[in-house]
Amino acid sequence: MIDAKSSKPLYEQIKEYLLTGIQNGVFQPGDRIPSERDLSEQFKVSRLTVNKAVKELERIGVVYAQVGKGTFISSVIYQQQLNFLTGFTDEMRSRGYSSSSRVLSAQMVAAPDDIALILNVMPGARLIQLRRVRLADDQPVAIETANLVSTRFPDLLEGHDFSSESLYQVLREEYGIILTYAEQSIEARMPTREELTVLGLKPTNPVLSMTRVVFTEDKRPIEYVQSVYRGDRYKFRVVLRNV
Secondary structure, three states: OOOOOOOOOHHHHHHHHHHHHHHOOOOOOOOEOOOHHHHHHHHOOOHHHHHHHHHHHHHOOOEEEEOOOEEEEOOOOEEEEOOOOOOHHHHHHHOOOOEEEEEEEEEEEEOOHHHHHHHOOOOOOEEEEEEEEEEEOOEEEEEEEEEEEHHHOOOOOOOOOOOOOOHHHHHHHHHOOOEEEEEEEEEEEOOOHHHHHHHOOOOOOOEEEEEEEEEEOOOOEEEEEEEEEEOOOEEEEOOOOOO
16 A cells, blocks of 8 residues: 655555555556546545556556557557667566577578678678577567578587577687677568567567677677567667757
């Protein structure tokens, strides 16, 4: 329940109450939450205070309103902050979700001209290519294809289970690679047949297609990643500051 003597605003306490209910399974995706009138009576606060709490939940995508019907719990939305260079595993863990992967392929490939140019290697040079389905709480949310310069990471594919291990953690701990910054672009598009099947999408569901080039502290490109995220389950968030 809420504490009227707390320094935390009442609407924030109501918001946290509802979030806790979602996390604990009291409210399931698609459930209608109590009306603003019921919540205001339950917490003995004004409907304006309740409305502010609900609007905050709408803003972050946790609930959605249907005119004349009420406010409902959204399907789980996984958010990734774009202000920092993190991998999928670290990002999910930081937000309290379990993360795992299903490896589609792990092999050596010849660098096509466009990727060779990006990674500053000769066309046809050997690259390590790791394709995985990324899962959050056992739900597929992305397909990720990582291409790495093989000469920097000898034996990377030997002795590792990338269905459970973090690629970035292996690069840090075994190869001493410090990933310093990345250049990233995102666009929306319709899914391919493979993406429909692997991610369990409907043909009308868009995906978020992302490319990322990762650099080391000596400004050398070390990895080129192509990722496809479920547009209905994944949200990228960035903080813009006026400096």
